[in-house]
Amino acid sequence: MSTSFQTVIDNRRSVREFESKPIPDELIAQIIKNISKCPTAGNLHSYYILVVKDPSMRTKIAELSFSQMWIAQAPVVLLFFADLSCAIKKYGKRGKERYAFTDSNIACSYAQLTVDNLGLKSCWVGAFDEDGINELCGLGRNYIATSVLPIGYSN
Template sequence: MTKDVMDAIRDRRSIRKFKPEPLPPATVSRILEAALWAPSAGNLQPWKFYAVYSQSKKEEIMKAALDQKVLAEAPLIVVVCADTSIARSRYGERGEKLYCLQDTAAAVQNMLLAATAFGVGSLWIGAFQEEVVKKILEIQGELRPVAIIALGYGEMEPNQPSRRSLAETVYVVE
């Protein structure tokens, strides 16, 4: 059963402990498809996704990510890459250094919300050695790994974190 988008936004949590149960291929496809529908500058869609099921590769990536054991425990990890050459071709340095990162971040958020809607836990990891991950996955060209997403069924659901209020964070300019 899927959730309303606002429910998925409020219910999304960073899951750091996963059950070993594999994810259904159809669910994985839907989560990855959600990433493809993210907005991108000039609709360039400068992303590539590496779905990693191999236990040995997940363990290698875990070591490149400060030994975050969740990466070896998750049934699936997705390495999200930005193709800097695509963004640079139209927008120059700003496209390479900013737009493609914004675009991939939007794709990641879509994946996290889709996972939540399908009852799948997720964790967005940004702390890793990019060049080591590129070597492990034999990533060529100007693809830059910018995020690793762990996916699986969570062992438990964390408590809802506190959030700052709208009054603290929104400035109205009239």
């Protein structure tokens, strides 16, 4: 399903209730492909994305998102991280403190627009325990969680 860009913008809304219907891998691949085309500082793509399908991990993410348990009901949760080591190599302190976070958030925006274009829905979540998410995902100190994006078919 593909619609005009203006229609996607006009109809985009946050959804917090999802069907349990799985999202085909082809759609997840399309989302990731479109994210890879987003603009980034110095074309570094200083972000990291984790696709979470496992129900127990989605539940832990919901708990770490200050008990927003509706997150666990989405069949897929995308986690976005700023990749500090990538940005710092080219831009030093400014890359670490600014560009990696901006890149990650632009990537999340591209994900949201792609999700809607594909007939799915999402809800950007910024309220979560960054350290807890990083620990859950086994990422080191060079990554900082920036966004939680539950996606699925609207209920």
